[in-house]
Amino acid sequence: MIVATMPDRDALLADLMHRGARGDQGAFRELYALTSPQLLALLMRMLRRRDLAEEVLQEAFLSAWHHAAEYSASKGRVMTWLVTIARNRALDQLRSIKRAALAPGIDLEQLPDESIEPGYGPIEARALAGCLEGLSDGQRRGVQLAYLDGLSHQEIALALRAPLGTVKAWVRRGLAALRRCLEGGA
Numbered sequence: 234m235i236v237a238t239m240p241d242r243d244a245l246l247a248d249l250m251h252r253g254a255r256g257d258q259g260a261f262r263e264l265y266a267l268t269s270p271q272l273l274a275l276l277m278r279m280l281r282r283r284d285l286a287e288e289v290l291q292e293a294f295l296s297a298w299h300h301a302a303e304y305s306a307s308k309g310r311v312m313t314w315l316v317t318i319a320r321n322r323a324l325d326q327l328r329s330i331k332r333a334a335l336a337p338g339i340d341l342e343q344l345p346d347e348s349i350e351p352g353y354g355p356i357e358a359r360a361l362a363g364c365l366e367g368l369s370d371g372q373r374r375g376v377q378l379a380y381l382d383g384l385s386h387q388e389i390a391l392a393l394r395a396p397l398g399t400v401k402a403w404v405r406r407g408l409a410a411l412r413r414c415l416e417g418g419a
Contacts, residue, residue, distance in 0.1 A: 372407030
């Protein structure tokens, strides 16, 4: 099996997204096939329930299909755009669950935990793990709590017992460092 390099994969995903924006359903199906495992893994980690993760994944791709023409490669990579859509949908779902938990008779602690590790390919997973190791402890924990657990900056500050401004800086700098590292500019 030939493994595409990150720039090749990015170009392929961008091409599929642009073709999908022009109504090419086959291209969008291929985009789904190439990206949905990673997105589902992220959603499983955030939502901890497969049924919710699958539902949010479907909503995220439906949104991506309807807004495909708005994607611009100059603003970022396709995977980043899709992760943002999926993450925002998951956060909306979590807020909805928290609101429902305020109603009597619903206990979030009783919901099953079906979390799994992110489903990146072996090369991407090793690259990401290596890049995460290069971050400071605060940056690494901040990024993980924000993007894997879906916590807000305020919730991260409470969890890490750190000032809010410090947490925001950790996350911002951590993401910038990850981007540089993953793009090869370590």
